[in-house]
Amino acid sequence: MKFADEFRDADIARALSQRIAGEAGDKHWKIMEVCGGHTHTIFKYGIEDLLPSNVELVHGPGCPVCVIPMGRLDDGIALAKRPEVIFTCFGDLMRVPGSDGSLLDAKAAGADVRMVYSPLDALKIARDNPDKKVVFYAIGFETTAPSTALTLLRAKAENLRNLFVFCNHVNIIPPMKAILDSPDLQLDGFLGPGHVSTVVGIRPYEFVTRTYNKPVVVVGFEPLDILQGVHMVIQQILQGRCEVENQYTRVVHDEGNPKALDVLGRVFQLRTQFEWRGLGFISQSGLELREEFDEWNAEKMFTVPGVRVADPKACQCGEVLKGVLKPWECKVFGTACTPETPIGTCMVSSEGACAAYYNFGRYSRARERERAMGANGNGNGNGAVKELKPIEVKAG
């Protein structure tokens, strides 16, 4: 197996990090990474350590598990509890609490809930269990939607009648627009989602630059990609440019992937509106199966409660997602809303902004203090929290 180690080179990272620190000056920058995959890379590699404290990354709405509203999750759990159903989904969904327990709880109570790594696994389970009804709970952005679409096309071709898809696929553009439309927006620019863009290309982001005058850089998922993306956003602004740039040219083509788009078009159509946890209803933001797939559509073939569970009043996820509030400024943060009992979307996955702050805030605070003391010249550097290593810029 090969690894992309050249995109994880610490020396290049330090050089880049120093360049960013130099160019960022005194301004406070807020750059949103839209995609959950980026958030993951940022935590996994500790990228925030490599940015000066005045360059802040705001974690956007791109975690597919977190955006599922509780009512939809309840529908899924209701399906899972039916005796004739084998319920399949990705593993990270199983722990998310619905209004009465999670899928894991339903499994403990006897439901047949199985973790799969791809919708094709669900197809296989359906083939192997002809006397059962197999439901695949589909989630994700344009990235995962094509594989759901391909699975449905195959099920139809095979005339496999016991596979059903409960579709929660969503589009990334509408929530970006919703965030941009908010009057208290405080973002300077965006890191555009790499994988989604392999499908949709980079043109769909042009409205961000044209209408909202914010730069977008589509970036990849290696840590250096992200640092470079941050640098490119800052450079655009400093140079007075505002464009959609593609940092991830090794994978993303400007036009996207016409084949995948074609498959999507054959299987899905836009819903008039779809509810997002924390962001409310956003028009034309979700996908549903076309009529031709009614017989595979779990929403049509089963009755589900379909009860909307409103986001709790106290929930301020919208503000956190827009970068207006810091997690700890939310009234219920750390009291009613914790990773064990999440109220809002940002607390659901460990990569949500609130969960990350809940778990690691104390640590980053200590680090910040250390940094500030270092700047004052009175840090004792006892090594409890290590300072960044000195940065050397290599020529070339």
Next chain:
Amino acid sequence: MTDTDVTSESPPPEVPVAGSGAAIRAAAARIADPEQRVLERIEEMRKRKPRMRDDAITMSHGAGGKSSHTLITALFADVLSNPVLDQLGDQAVLPIPGVDNLGLAVTTDSFVVSPLFFPGGDIGELAINGTVNDLAVGGATPVGIAAAFILEEGLDVELLRKVVVSLRAAADRAGVSVVTGDTKVVPRGKADKLFITTTGVGIVELPQRSAMARVRAGDVVLVSGALGDHGATVMLARGDVDLEAESLRSDTMPLHGLTKALFDEDIDVHFMRDATRGGVATVLNEIAQGAGVAISMNEDSLPIHDVVRGVAEILGIEALYIANEGKLVAIVAEGDAERALQVMRSRPEGAEAAIIGTVLPEPEGMVFIETVFGGTRVVDMLQGDPLPRIC
């Protein structure tokens, strides 16, 4: 950010002397700083004893992470509480009447792995090695093992014989005998083929040399070999994932020889624990919390086979959290670290041993890692992932 300014204007909070102007100013800054107040509130909530909120047992109670911890402390240890159990060690140490310098070490472990046979081992071998290792890391010499078998109606006798033969071979390798046992048969569907519980008894010198309370800032953290081989192997052997990796094998093996070598060489070992369910990350978190220290790792130095890295990356899990069945974490005095490494590497069980980090005084209870990329990341306890049965 304004809150940073508050701290940077006030003197460093580490140095104030009680009652001095500096201490008062630092306290005032803390009160004026709402972020700090929120963080402190979280800290207090975390220190409270966990409560068992769930109505039913879910798979995450068995995953070795936070939910398992809550189940053990809030239910079992709460109801069964006594001075020996309350220490929640890998092995309980009981006094031997009339003998002051020796104790009786007891440990027990159940094995429910599926499939029963996997590359590099099987459930019988696991059942011996797991229990031998729980004794060995406490410095105990195993003297006897009890084994209980739960058999599902319909189980193939040849298969059962194969498991028992393998269990015998493992016991011979570890130099112990199975001295007593029990069997029960349950109706088809009430168990999955075969479950084994083993209980080990050993003799340990007192005071115990390997004790969590001996861990202190400045100590060095070692692992005895590459991480995640067992868990990755079993996950692939289950066939849930469409992946094949021929070079991947479980690392199941007894570690009593390795621990004995460390003691014989007079290495100042402060604490050892075998990194099974929940992986090295879980063990380090237990140590950081139990000993009130921080642990810093260096990602570059973690021994992880490429194939495990690959499997972990594809499955979206971290090798640090994957189970091992023949690897231990050792915390040793700084001055002995290099020697400990040499001792480990001179033996086959420790051929790939490595120094992976250090113990720091604070932030208390926290484990973090310096990434290959030059950043830092916190390594938390596993948060109840529904991982399959791997041990």
